Amino acid sequence: MDMRKESELGAVDEDGHVITYEEMEMNKENAELDKDTASEEGIKDEDFDDTKEKLKDMRRLLNQVQTMQQNERRRISVQAENNEHAHSRMVLSSVIETLVFMGITGFQIHTIRKWFSGAPALGR
Numbered sequence: 001m002d003m004r005k006e007s008e009l010g011a012v013d014e015d016g017h018v019i020t021y022e023e024m025e026m027n028k029e030n031a032e033l034d035k036d037t038a039s040e041e042g043i044k045d046e047d048f049d050d051t052k053e054k055l056k057d058m059r060r061l062l063n064q065v066q067t068m069q070q071n072e073r074r075r076i077s078v079q080a081e082n083n084e085h086a087h088s089r090m091v092l093s094s095v096i097e098t099l100v101f102m103g104i105t106g107f108q109i110h111t112i113r114k115w116f117s118g119a120p121a122l123g124r
Contacts, residue, residue, distance in 0.1 A: 022063045030056055 004018040011019050011027070019027070033052050043051075 020067075022066065026059050026063055029059060 004020065006012060006018045009019050009021070009024050011024070013019050013023070033055065
């Protein structure tokens with residue numbers, strides 16, 4: 001879960017959610033890029049506009065990839081914790097099962113020894 005304040009980030013997206021820190025950085029970079037003009041750089045306006053649009057698209061895609069990677073890392077860590085918990089439960093149940101079987105085997109050995117020694121094995 002990510003807690004963000006609108007007063008800190010200064011904007012909301014089209015769904016009414018506070019924008020992320022990555023989106024805020026992207027908006028700042030886009031604003032700086034929009035301030036640049038082609039005449040200062042000595043480039044044709046249409047070439048500069050195309051370059052700005054391509055750069056904005058690349059930044060947007062980069063942010064999407066980073067978000068997907070973060071979600072994947074979170075998912076993997078949650079699955080690792082679930083697997084570890086399931087493994088510990090399985091080990092505990094195996095140990096308990098082994099102890100029960102050993103107890104039953106000990107009781108059977110005791111009963112068979114009493115039977116072969118001639119004593120009443122089953123209490124008769």
